[in-house]
Amino acid sequence: MSTIIRLFNITKVYQMGEEEVHALQGVNLEIKKNEYVAIMGPSGSGKSTLMNIIGCLDTPTAGLYELNGTNVSEMNDNQLAKIRNKEIGFVFQTFNLLARSDVLHNVELPLIYGGFSSAERKRLAKEAIERVGLSDRMHHKPNELSGGQRQRVAIARALVTNPSILLADEPTGNLDSRTGEEIMGLFDMLHQQGNTIIVVTHEEEIAAHAHRMVRIRDGKVERDEMVKHRRIAKSIVTS
Amino acid sequence: MRYLLTEFKEGLLISLQAIRANKMRSALTTLGIVIGIVSVTLMGTAIEGLDRAFNKSIAAIGADVLYVQKFPWGGGQDWWRIRNRRDIQIRHERAIEKQASLAQAVTPVTGTRRQVKYERKLVENVVVVGTDADFIETAGATIAFGRFFTPMEADGGRPVCAIGSEIAVNLFPNENPIGKTIKVGNYAYRVVGVFERQGNFLGMESLDNRVYIPINRFFSEFANSRQGIQVWVKAVSLDQVENAKEEVRGIMRKARGLKPRDEDDFAINQQEILIQTFNSIGVVIAGVGLFITGLALFVGGIGIMNIMFVSVTERTKEIGIRKAIGAPRRAILLQFLVESAALCLLGGIIGLATAFPLSLIIDQVLPTAMPVSIVIVALLVSIFVGIVSGFLPAYRASRLDPVDALRYE
Ligand SMILES: Nc1ncnc2c1ncn2[C@@H]1O[C@H](COP(=O)(O)OP(=O)(O)OP(=O)(O)O)[C@@H](O)[C@H]1O
Ligand SMILES: [Mg+2]
Numbered sequence: 034m035s036t037i038i039r040l041f042n043i044t045k046v047y048q049m050g051e052e053e054v055h056a057l058q059g060v061n062l063e064i065k066k067n068e069y070v071a072i073m074g075p076s077g078s079g080k081s082t083l084m085n086i087i088g089c090l091d092t093p094t095a096g097l098y099e100l101n102g103t104n105v106s107e108m109n110d111n112q113l114a115k116i117r118n119k120e121i122g123f124v125f126q127t128f129n130l131l132a133r134s135d136v137l138h139n140v141e142l143p144l145i146y147g148g149f150s151s152a153e154r155k156r157l158a159k160e161a162i163e164r165v166g167l168s169d170r171m172h173h174k175p176n177e178l179s180g181g182q183r184q185r186v187a188i189a190r191a192l193v194t195n196p197s198i199l200l201a202d203e204p205t206g207n208l209d210s211r212t213g214e215e216i217m218g219l220f221d222m223l224h225q226q227g228n229t230i231i232v233v234t235h236e237e238e239i240a241a242h243a244h245r246m247v248r249i250r251d252g253k254v255e256r257d258e259m260v261k262h263r264r265i266a267k268s269i270v271t272s
Numbered sequence: 273m274r275y276l277l278t279e280f281k282e283g284l285l286i287s288l289q290a291i292r293a294n295k296m297r298s299a300l301t302t303l304g305i306v307i308g309i310v311s312v313t314l315m316g317t318a319i320e321g322l323d324r325a326f327n328k329s330i331a332a333i334g335a336d337v338l339y340v341q342k343f344p345w346g347g348g349q350d351w352w353r354i355r356n357r358r359d360i361q362i363r364h365e366r367a368i369e370k371q372a373s374l375a376q377a378v379t380p381v382t383g384t385r386r387q388v389k390y391e392r393k394l395v396e397n398v399v400v401v402g403t404d405a406d407f408i409e410t411a412g413a414t415i416a417f418g419r420f421f422t423p424m425e426a427d428g429g430r431p432v433c434a435i436g437s438e439i440a441v442n443l444f445p446n447e448n449p450i451g452k453t454i455k456v457g458n459y460a461y462r463v464v465g466v467f468e469r470q471g472n473f474l475g476m477e478s479l480d481n482r483v484y485i486p487i488n489r490f491f492s493e494f495a496n497s498r499q500g501i502q503v504w505v506k507a508v509s510l511d512q513v514e515n516a517k518e519e520v521r522g523i524m525r526k527a528r529g530l531k532p533r534d535e536d537d538f539a540i541n542q543q544e545i546l547i548q549t550f551n552s553i554g555v556v557i558a559g560v561g562l563f564i565t566g567l568a569l570f571v572g573g574i575g576i577m578n579i580m581f582v583s584v585t586e587r588t589k590e591i592g593i594r595k596a597i598g599a600p601r602r603a604i605l606l607q608f609l610v611e612s613a614a615l616c617l618l619g620g621i622i623g624l625a626t627a628f629p630l631s632l633i634i635d636q637v638l639p640t641a642m643p644v645s646i647v648i649v650a651l652l653v654s655i656f657v658g659i660v661s662g663f664l665p666a667y668r669a670s671r672l673d674p675v676d677a678l679r680y681e
Pocket of ligand 1: 048049054055056078079081083
């Protein structure tokens, strides 16, 4: 299997006035195609910081980051925007949908910045919405949807450009446990279909869906192991 | 190219949503732009109106005519020094008529006010002009019905008159005025002709509200012969106007017994002076208009800039989302520029919608129409103001850090 992500000695330092916060202190990590990785760790350990760097939303203070064989740790703003658009699908804890736009437009958005034609955008967006089981909600606004449905829209938006990796930072953090299970079922399905997935979570049950578990503490990888008792969603729910 | 077009459409869509979501705020913000556009449009309309009126009422008189009068047009001279000038009299007109070789037609013109009556119908305060048969040539006016009085009628002081179109309409709403006898003051006159409508200029008294009679009769019935007159001299051709002016000046000086060192105690006016007056009115209107426009657009632009900063701050999260899914800086910049331009364009359209009825009011004073060019200029100006004042906020938005923007609550 080919390596998609290679992190070498990544550090991130935040300057808080006089004080320096060392959010990441030398992270080494390799993730291969079609892996399903859970990242766990206590609050403030640097999980989100790591995800933002992997997702090219942020750049490391030092270290090397190779994505699909290209060095992205020294790219400028616009180059990173292009990588985010083409290679990365990001799912957030708080969904982060555009409130005034309907489901279809929200899912289309990455394609707009990808320069797709209008017809192509509609086709791909509808396909992605279908994959998350929301075809009948195409023209609803986010505030007309339940939390679980909103997260599905966010997942459809992350999928629509067919990125190399799906990143999810506590995707079930704002959902009740049953809805959380449904969302994890969706990730399980996407993994089976060949996607590479990285999920940050606090909850052991959620992490148990993954194949591999990476534990972070104080900005370092504490443990990196395969999941022994994998939990597979009982049903891959579609509504 | 396609990227830009797609991003532009997205920007337009989003800005219309944003404007719709904040209707009241958007409308208030555009107030400065509205005022600016109203003022630039009305200014343009007024100048257009002046132009038209000028061409219609004044140019019709002819650029080859000299007006020998007691006072110069347009003022500007020392009133106290010239107010005691001697009147110009009929003998001066005779002198010019006899001696001027470069004059094609010379005519005396004088006037007073009387009421004019026909049967029960009455018009008060009509300007009664006494002149001779050459008037029709120097005035450049045309007779719509009938004819002007002949040299024989004029010299013989016959009780005949030609009337302006407004008088004709008022006294003869349903009948043909030619051959009818009207009362001018206490005297009877037979109508021989009706002038073509001329319109009025800058609120000056309408030329259509006049009655023209032979000057000989005028002096016997309405004034004593010492009343001052003007002399209108039409030059033989346009390029002889200046020479004719010198010739007339010499004749006048001699006829009035001026010594070589004396200044002229009369004025020879020309349309050129009127053109200058007209131009200076135009310049004043344009200056005041531009000042108000500039000020309003400046203040309006600051308002737009301010509201765009607010809009960027309010939508920091949205900017973060867009950046997270791959919007380049250019796209964010474009989006907010489009929003700002759309806001100003809205102001421009409201401004035009406000200015249009106001231009109809101007039309009452100065017959005019809002020129298409000014509409286009107004719209372009508002877009320009939008882009200029939206640039700083849009630039700031485009530079936001995606992680910080996403974390913004
Ligand atoms: N923009 C920032 N400025 C300064 N310090 C920051 C910033 N972002 C994160 N930090 C600090 O870096 C450390 C790691 O933060 P991070 O958000 O990665 O933790 P986390 O593991 O995701 O925690 P949680 O589970 O609560 O989300 C924390 O100590 C945090 O205070
Ligand atoms: Mg976190």
